[in-house]
Amino acid sequence: MKIFSAEQIREADQFTIQHTPISSSDLMERAAGKCVSWYEDHFTPDHPVYIFCGKGNNGGDGLVMARLLQQHGYTVNTFILQHSNNPSKDHTLKLQQLTDHYPSSIHSIGDLSDFPELPANAVIIDAIFGTGMSRPVEGWLAGIIHRINDHRLQHTIVSVDLPSGMIADESSVHFPVIQAHYTLSFEFYKLAFLLPENAMLTGEVHILPIGLSPEYISNTPTRYHLTDSTIIKTIYRPRTPFANKGTYGHALLIAGSYGKIGAAVLSAKSCLRSGVGLLSCYVPQCGYDIMQISEPCAMCIVDENTHYNTHFHQGMESARYKAIGIGPGLDTQTATAKSLERLLAVWKSPMVIDADALNLLSIYPSLLQEVPKNSILTPHPKEFERLFGSSQNDIDRLELLSREAVSRHLYILLKGRYTAMACPDGSIYFNPTGNPGMATGGSGDVLTGILTGLLAQGYSSKEALLFGVWIHGYAGDLAAAEHSQEAMTAADIINGLGKAFQEGI
Numbered sequence: 252m253k254i255f256s257a258e259q260i261r262e263a264d265q266f267t268i269q270h271t272p273i274s275s276s277d278l279m280e281r282a283a284g285k286c287v288s289w290y291e292d293h294f295t296p297d298h299p300v301y302i303f304c305g306k307g308n309n310g311g312d313g314l315v316m317a318r319l320l321q322q323h324g325y326t327v328n329t330f331i332l333q334h335s336n337n338p339s340k341d342h343t344l345k346l347q348q349l350t351d352h353y354p355s356s357i358h359s360i361g362d363l364s365d366f367p368e369l370p371a372n373a374v375i376i377d378a379i380f381g382t383g384m385s386r387p388v389e390g391w392l393a394g395i396i397h398r399i400n401d402h403r404l405q406h407t408i409v410s411v412d413l414p415s416g417m418i419a420d421e422s423s424v425h426f427p428v429i430q431a432h433y434t435l436s437f438e439f440y441k442l443a444f445l446l447p448e449n450a451m452l453t454g455e456v457h458i459l460p461i462g463l464s465p466e467y468i469s470n471t472p473t474r475y476h477l478t479d480s481t482i483i484k485t486i487y488r489p490r491t492p493f494a495n496k497g498t499y500g501h502a503l504l505i506a507g508s509y510g511k512i513g514a515a516v517l518s519a520k521s522c523l524r525s526g527v528g529l530l531s532c533y534v535p536q537c538g539y540d541i542m543q544i545s546e547p548c549a550m551c552i553v554d555e556n557t558h559y560n561t562h563f564h565q566g567m568e569s570a571r572y573k574a575i576g577i578g579p580g581l582d583t584q585t586a587t588a589k590s591l592e593r594l595l596a597v598w599k600s601p602m603v604i605d606a607d608a609l610n611l612l613s614i615y616p617s618l619l620q621e622v623p624k625n626s627i628l629t630p631h632p633k634e635f636e637r638l639f640g641s642s643q644n645d646i647d648r649l650e651l652l653s654r655e656a657v658s659r660h661l662y663i664l665l666k667g668r669y670t671a672m673a674c675p676d677g678s679i680y681f682n683p684t685g686n687p688g689m690a691t692g693g694s695g696d697v698l699t700g701i702l703t704g705l706l707a708q709g710y711s712s713k714e715a716l717l718f719g720v721w722i723h724g725y726a727g728d729l730a731a732a733e734h735s736q737e738a739m740t741a742a743d744i745i746n747g748l749g750k751a752f753q754e755g756i
């Protein structure tokens with residue numbers, strides 16, 4: 252699914268109005284009608300509805316909702332915030348229609364003192380500002396937003412299109428923004444919904460299709476995408492009937508150190524469960540028995556050192572692996588760094604680089620220059636900051652992520668609720684699968700195994716990244732469904748992979 256900027260969303264509205272037989276007024280009726288249908292599925296008429304409207308088209312949506320809900324038997328109080336003397340054309344039209352039918356339901360707010368008392372069972376609808384928001388809200392308007400937020404614990408807040416005050420495609424951090432329980436957004440996710448800094452503002456997001464022009468949507472390029480099953484279906488390649496294990500590649504996982512052989516085991520298991528043809532694991536001596544017993548399907552190569560890996564570069568000039576994954580539980584010993592340096596000097600195909608291998612790149616930044624093009628780096632936010640520095644806000648961090656991916660010709664993901672995946676062509680994909688149950692030690696090691704397994708099978712770096720992160724999150728969702736978010740472990744994600752390949756594509 253494409254994620255458009257506020258400007259592109261306005262263009263999509265205009266294009267739809269010009270090229271399909273619908274007027275802007277009717278498009279607003281349709282949008283508000285979708286919100287009303289959603290609302291009726293969630294709230295009965297026993298709850299009085301308090302709708303706060305701005306004077307742009309977001310407010311226009313609120314005015315249409317006020318009329319439709321009253322037609323459907325709801326008690327509605329509509330409050331128009333007098334922040335401007337220039338209401339939009341459709342706002343004026345919809346206000347007239349509401350006035351014609353329900354004049355006594357309309358009130359005006361020109362100051363904080365006009366804010367109404369809300370009955371205990373009221374529901375608040377926020378239709379103050381939508382995609383037209385271009386700067387922080389200030390003065391008494393900011394006071395209204397804070398006042399609505401003060402009601403958050405007692406009253407449900409439903410925002411139309413965007414929580415008011417939030418800017419669709421910029422950072423609104425530290426701005427006054429409505430803290431919604433639900434956001435009913437038209438046609439597209441907004442970039443702002445995917446940023447961790449806005450986690451407490453949107454509540455549950457529901458995307459309501461309003462029939463914007465498919466022609467505009469498919470012909471308009473955008474940098475940002477949300478991965479969905481349509482994209483994943485185009486990537487997935489079923490196994491062929493005459494395949495043998497050579498068809499699906501030989502992967503090498505370099506992982507583990509004393510006390511962290513579990514990380515290597517988790518990566519190995521998930522790599523095998525992702526369809527790799529053959530897997531070798533390079534571990535220190537202390538990992539040999541553990542690995543062989545835990546995962547008999549993997550072969551083992553053992554370092555000369557007992558506690559950590561020091562010589563994995565040896566013989567790699569002529570090695571025939573289809574993919575290498577390095578990092579889980581690796582430790583950051585100097586001898587390990589030296590071996591990584593020598594590996595990078597001879598290994599020129601894309602690798603998956605995670606965890607302590609990323610930490611080594613941040614300790615020895617010159618190594619970062621040597622990472623093969625099209626490799627996949629998988630930092631969590633802390634590892635990302637160690638590698639590339641800190642940022643003022645999440646939009647700046649996305650820019651930094653993308654700049655590094657483009658200039659270094661790497662695929663870099665930034666883990667989180669919506670893992671962001673930056674590609675060398677400047678595009679950024681967000682992954683929607685996964686849940687907070689995956690915030691548990693070892694989840695990232697499982698991802699490294701999956702990505703390495705997919706790369707070894709011949710998926711391109713971009714395909715392996717989008718597909719791997721999707722299936723990892725999907726398996727995590729299955730694990731949470733079976734065990735609960737609290738009780739699930741990283742091992743349960745691996746156990747979910749079978750069903751995820753069957754159902755999640």
Ligand SMILES: NC(=O)C1=CN([C@@H]2O[C@H](COP(=O)(O)OP(=O)(O)OC[C@H]3O[C@@H](n4cnc5c(N)ncnc54)[C@H](OP(=O)(O)O)[C@@H]3O)[C@@H](O)[C@H]2O)[C@@H](O)CC1
Nearest residue numbers: 264279282307308309380381382383384385386387388412
């Ligand atoms: N087009 C369509 O067909 C459809 C559009 N739809 C709906 O339209 C919404 C977009 O409407 P929009 O473009 O009118 O912008 P909107 O969010 O109402 O804000 C504009 C108002 O806010 C004001 N304002 C802005 N910043 C401010 C600030 N910091 N502080 C104070 N004021 C500020 C600005 O005033 P000004 O900047 O001119 O002073 C202006 O009055 C979209 O989110 C969706 O809900 C749907 O019905 C589907 C069909």
Ligand SMILES: Nc1ncnc2c1ncn2[C@@H]1O[C@H](COP(=O)(O)OP(=O)(O)O)[C@@H](O)[C@H]1O
Nearest residue numbers: 666667668685686687689690692693694695696
């Ligand atoms: N709240 C969440 N929602 C979705 N996915 C999550 C959430 N928390 C963690 N994850 C996923 O779990 C994985 C955690 O990785 P990481 O922090 O590297 O774990 P570890 O280092 O313990 O292996 C990432 O892929 C991340 O996207």
Ligand SMILES: [K+]
Nearest residue numbers: 380411413415
């Ligand atoms: K709104």
